[in-house]
Amino acid sequence: MEVGFLGLGIMGKAMSMNLLRNGFKVTVWNRTLSKCDELVEHGASIGETPAAVVKKCKYTIAMLSDPSAALSVVFDQDGVLEQISDGKGYIDMSTVDADTSSKISEAITSKNGYFLEAPVSGSKKPAEDGQLVILAAGEKALYDEAIPAFNIMGKKSFFLGQVGNGAKMKLVVNMIMGSMMNAFSEGLVLADRSGLNPHALLDVLDLGAIANPMFRMKGPTMIQNSYSPAFPLKHQQKDMRLALALGDENAVSMPVAAAANEAFKKARSVGLGDLDFSAVYETVKVVEHSS
Ligand SMILES: NC(=O)C1=CN([C@@H]2O[C@H](COP(=O)(O)OP(=O)(O)OC[C@H]3O[C@@H](n4cnc5c(N)ncnc54)[C@H](OP(=O)(O)O)[C@@H]3O)[C@@H](O)[C@H]2O)C=CC1
Numbered sequence: 573m574e575v576g577f578l579g580l581g582i583m584g585k586a587m588s589m590n591l592l593r594n595g596f597k598v599t600v601w602n603r604t605l606s607k608c609d610e611l612v613e614h615g616a617s618i619g620e621t622p623a624a625v626v627k628k629c630k631y632t633i634a635m636l637s638d639p640s641a642a643l644s645v646v647f648d649q650d651g652v653l654e655q656i657s658d659g660k661g662y663i664d665m666s667t668v669d670a671d672t673s674s675k676i677s678e679a680i681t682s683k684n685g686y687f688l689e690a691p692v693s694g695s696k697k698p699a700e701d702g703q704l705v706i707l708a709a710g711e712k713a714l715y716d717e718a719i720p721a722f723n724i725m726g727k728k729s730f731f732l733g734q735v736g737n738g739a740k741m742k743l744v745v746n747m748i749m750g751s752m753m754n755a756f757s758e759g760l761v762l763a764d765r766s767g768l769n770p771h772a773l774l775d776v777l778d779l780g781a782i783a784n785p786m787f788r789m790k791g792p793t794m795i796q797n798s799y800s801p802a803f804p805l806k807h808q809q810k811d812m813r814l815a816l817a818l819g820d821e822n823a824v825s826m827p828v829a830a831a832a833n834e835a836f837k838k839a840r841s842v843g844l845g846d847l848d849f850s851a852v853y854e855t856v857k858v859v860e861h862s863s
């Protein structure tokens with residue numbers, strides 16, 4: 573089966589590599605074309621444009637940074653829309669808001685194509701290990717067709733109904749995650765400043781009711797001030813922003829998420845956006861001096 577893949581960042585590279593390793597024929601495109609080279613070494617073909625990839629493939633997957641990238645790849649010159657036609661599928665796995673997803677869905681279906689949104693939970697390592705959680709919504713027939721690919725990229729797939737539900741579910745999950753990361757950072761700083769060993773805090777947390785893989789994985793590297801990006805902080809801030817907008821639409825008060833968003837914005841403003849989202853710890857650590 574020839575599958576297209578657009579966007580070979582941290583996630584897209586790992587996901588498309590898994591498809592290749594598991595017998596799929598994959599045609600790839602990335603805005604910075606040189607990022608296709610490693611995939612080509614593993615047997616992928618290159619499409620010169622998103623349109624060229626769609627033309628060749630029965631369905632095409634995208635994993636792009638944000639709403640503006642997702643829209644640009646579909647609507648711009650040489651974009652997906654130019655070659656979408658009867659029976660072709662487009663699966664956007666990027667984390668975007670429901671409005672963006674709906675705009676793409678309407679455009680694809682107006683040309684008799686099939687659309688599925690399928691954002692994922694899980695980061696670089698789960699992507700490499702084929703252990704993502706896939707939150708799909710949209711055209712059920714395309715979901716069924718994509719199950720063999722989803723089973724390679726992920727450990728569990730959910731079909732959540734109409735377009736928008738996958739995007740919303742993903743934003744709710746990441747809103748919780750971003751808020752947790754801030755509480756965790758404050759806890760690490762509080763432990764340190766009050767004379768406790770932060771490693772002991774990690775051990776205690778890991779044995780109690782709030783033990784979780786994120787604290788377990790990120791805690792030790794945060795204590796070492798090491799933030800090699802698995803999930804870039806700029807994307808986490810984008811997700812907080814989009815989740816807060818969803819809260820606005822639904823009149824849901826989210827003061828905890830709003831405060832977490834401010835911390836991520838501050839981290840971006842001091843140049844931490846390309847580091848892992850756990851680098852928000854650096855801004856939590858900074859003592860504000862007032863005169
Ligand atoms: N990293 C993670 O842990 C997770 C990320 N996600 C989500 O997945 C998506 C991708 O994340 P990730 O791989 O980490 O991000 P990266 O920043 O590593 O990759 C972003 C990708 O988007 C492309 N891109 C950006 N802007 C444009 C544009 N205007 N036109 C075309 N292509 C563009 C980049 O191309 P180029 O190489 O040319 O810059 C690159 O391929 C995001 O929506 C993110 O929120 C979801 C789950 C986990």
Ligand SMILES: O=CCCC(=O)O
Nearest residue numbers: 667693694695746803
């Ligand atoms: O969107 C990124 C999610 C990262 C994760 O689920 O670990």
